Amino acid sequence: MRLFLGCFLFLSFFKGFSQGNEFSIDTLHIKIDSLYREDQFYSGVIYNSLLNQPADFSQNKISFGFSLGFLRDMPVNKSRTVAIAPGIGFAYNNYIQNLSITGTNQNPIYAIIPSKVNYDRNKFEQLLVEMPIEFRWRTSTPEIYKFWRIYGGFKLSYLLMDKSVYEDDQTKVKIKNNKDFNDLLYGAYISTGYNTINLYAYYGLNSLFKSTAKINNETIELQTLSIGLQFYIL
Structure with missing residues (x-):
């Protein structure tokens, strides 16, 4: 028992x-x-090209950039395949070209370096805080972690720090906080792909420089076109 x-x-x-x-x-x-939500963190690696170039302007070597940030994914339909995602992040952009910036940060002087002039280094770089907002479509489900996506958006970028460097055999000029750089940049972008790796393109809608930046009394109106890879992580 x-x-x-x-x-x-x-x-x-x-x-x-x-x-x-x-x-x-x-x-x-x-x-x-x-x-469930998707793609909360992002990072990217890009190549920066410059549009609206002044006469005799050219880029040389690779002008690269990278970004890192967080996006709040907010699905708007029952199946959660459509979402809006505002976010915040940081970006670094480097531009190697033949537009020299000399003088001081309050009185910068711009000139195109002639092709016959030998110089060691000429570039400007920027550190920005990004505020993107994305409109998202994807084929994800709670059980599928590899899916197709098309994300398009608009991005505001605020300039935190900038530096330009010109160096040759006799001269080295380094300028920080150039007054002629635009503090606020904005543009549109798209990111599309499958799984982790996605193609990315960004088009800047305003100039990197204010109207006070001139070469031979002509305003410098350089805009950015960036192409690269974007990575998303939960």
Whole structure:
């Protein structure tokens, strides 16, 4: 009788434990299905080209950039395949070209370096805080982590720091916080791909320089076109 009673209690406990586990798994599945979000963090590597170039302007070597930030994914339909995602992040952009910037940060002087002039280095670089907002479409589900996506958006960028460097055999000029750089930049972008790796393109809608920046009394109106890869992480 004691053996029969012990077996009965053991089987009752095992059955209850199994039922408890099954209930917890179902509950967890429902919670994930109702609350999941996609692509909360992003990073990117890009090549920067410059448009609206003044006469005899040219880029040489690779002008690169990278970015890192966070986006708040907010699905707007029941299947969660469409979403809006505002965010914030940081970007670094480097431009290697033949537009020299000399003088001082309050009185910069711009000139195109003639092709016959030998120089060691000429570039300007910027550190910005980004404020993107994305409109998202994807083929994701709670169970599928590899999916197609098309994300398009608009981005505001605020200039935190800038530096230009010109160096040759006899001269080295370094300027920080140039008053002629635009503090606020804005543009449109698109990112599309499958799984982690996505093609990315950004078009700057305003000039890197204010109207006070001139060469031979002509305003410098350089705009950015960036192409590269964008990576998204949950």
